[in-house]
Amino acid sequence: GQNIDQPTEMTATEGAIVQINCTYQTSGFNGLFWYQQHAGEAPTFLSYNVLDGLEEKGRFSSFLSRSKGYSYLLLKELQMKDSASYLCAASDSNYQLIWGAGTKLIIKP
């Protein structure tokens, strides 16, 4: 079957770095998305990876290893506003998205 695993919750300190991992098993693969969702708000797009390697976008970076079925989202210089849920989603051979349950990130001062 198809599935995505990511940690349910993580806690980090303001100013620090945190890495949120995501492992996936899909029938075929057409890329990996990360979305951010603040409580009570719409998910918003953060990153898309389809090739192996690291994509950097400001304080946020996303990494993909296709051979390992693994991705991570790296958040640097954490700010209180980064407290949110982070959703991982993989696109399968039919371009259907398989979603993880999300990782709730709590930032402490």
Next chain:
Amino acid sequence: DVKVTQSSRYLVKRTGEKVFLECVQDMDHENMFWYRQDPGLGLRLIYFSYDVKMKEKGDIPEGYSVSREKKERFSLILESASTNQTSMYLCASSTQGAGWTGANVLTFGAGSRLTVL
């Protein structure tokens, strides 16, 4: 600012009632989607549409139907609401491209939280 607007943020309905959830996007996107979001589960696709008057079943279509009479509007209908349909419903849209959702970024609405008593 691009928008996907869901008409109702919070609804409370009784078992057996017919429920309409409306979604409008102003980005001229071809694809529109309805998901439900429940604690501890990933987003689950209910229905999607890639063109006006076209619809495709997602992973959990039972108990739901949809309507897309205009490009910008995609409605989700619960013919006879049940308590297990209590959930957060998210509408999303994307442009046509590599597959339905291949590399196309989804723009989501803020959600409609439905409680069925």
